[in-house]
Amino acid sequence: MISEASVVIIGGGIIGTSIAFNLAKFGVKNVSVFEKSYISSGSTGRCGGGIRQQWTSPMNVRLAMRSVELFERFKSDVGMDIEYIEGGYLLLAYTDKEIEEFKRNVKMQREEGLNVELLTNRQIAKKFPFMNLEGVKGGTWCPTDGHANPQIANIAYAMAIKRMGVELNTHTSVESIDTQNGKIIGVQTSKGYVKTNVVVNAAGGFSHEIGLMAGVDIPTYSERHQILVTESVNHILDPMVISFQNNYYVRQTMHGSFVMGQSDKNPAKGNDLGHTVEFLEEMAPKMVHDFPFMKHLHIVRQWSGAYNVSPDAQPIIDEARNVSRYIFAVGFSGHGFMLAPAVGEAVAEMIVYGRSKTMNISNLGISRFENKIEKEHNVV
Ligand SMILES: Cc1cc2nc3c(=O)[nH]c(=O)nc-3n(C[C@H](O)[C@H](O)[C@H](O)COP(=O)(O)OP(=O)(O)OC[C@H]3O[C@@H](n4cnc5c(N)ncnc54)[C@H](O)[C@@H]3O)c2cc1C
Known part of the structure; x- marks a missing residue:
């Protein structure tokens, strides 16, 4: 040393x-x-592992956009394939209020130069016919969002x-x-x-x-967040999908596993990295509701980590x-x-x-x- x-x-x-x-x-x-x-x-x-430029704060949009430029050349710059996929991010909206918020976000994001658009329920159904879109009014879509192996x-x-x-x-x-x-x-x-x-x-x-x-x-301060991974199956889902209303994010890795998480109602403070059965009980039904093909999917592992949160x-x-x-x-x-x-x-x-x-x-x-x-x- x-x-x-x-x-x-x-x-x-x-x-x-x-x-x-x-x-x-x-x-x-x-x-x-x-x-x-x-x-x-x-x-x-x-x-x-999600990489998203669709934020409500312009600074986060800019930082994420610059990061995407750098992720695109990560393999040649840093020297390793990190399973980087620009599969897009789909953010789902369920109420008129959420649609109005999404419209404002898209306007600001487009002003920052991001290629992002608002989709109707019908347009989402056409892109992702395997999803159950009951209750979904629309969503936002950015094709250059993606994910990689952290x-x-x-x-x-x-x-x-x-x-x-x-x-x-x-x-x-x-x-x-x-x-x-x-x-x-x-x-x-x-x-x-x-x-x-x-x-x-x-x-x-x-x-x-x-x-x-x-x-x-x-x-x-730090706050515990839980996450799980399923067995791997044939590829079906390109984007990361987020529902703020139903409180989840999900993506399929390059190897076929689904990785998904939510925010607990009362997240434990600190760096205690335990996990709970309630997390599994809450995640499983909502995922099977929105992605019916997951009904027979096995969960192989659950874990947690800390979000280091600022005000x-x-x-x-x-x-x-x-x-x-x-x-x-x-x-x-x-x-x-x-x-x-x-x-x-x-x-x-x-x-x-x-x-x-x-x-x-x-x-x-x-x-x-x-x-x-x-x-x-x-x-x-
Ligand atoms: C469940 C979960 C899902 C997430 N999903 C996403 C996502 O999809 N996309 C995304 O962008 N982000 C996501 N995040 C957030 C992301 O993981 C973190 O913001 C990011 O990893 C922070 O990186 P870091 O280097 O600051 O922290 P860390 O990776 O925690 O690194 C900090 C390091 O400091 C070390 N350290 C601490 N104290 C000392 C000391 N005294 N001496 C020496 N070393 C020390 C620790 O051991 C640690 O390894 C997620 C986080 C969690 C928990």
């Missing part, structure tokens, strides 16, 4: 490794990543950064961050001390605790006011995987140039919570 690093990144999930990848691409030497467990042990390895993507970044000279320390936890006169001077890890002047908090579900290590109170369900990407060069990229809620390529690029630019150049992400700063916040609504 090196004793002095130009940048220390805490967290080897998709966000930490994407930031390291982009720093290495910019030619930054002596970057060190610390992951307290194995690569993809956090939320990234527990994630649904574990492989995380491992792809990890292998790439090692090739590019980044030091990747797995099974090594950061225990404290030392500061002096508002500046970072080093971090204590379970395997030794590293001097550094730049620390990035990419600790996912532990972002609040890692913030406090440097005296920074980041308004994030407006948008990421917090900023440098601390009271500790210079303490940067955080946290609070991704249910959408950190899909935003990771653009976030990695933006944070690396903040470190190298002092500001993000490709995209203006200044409205993702922590000070936004001092004013009235605009919450992202399209979250399951």
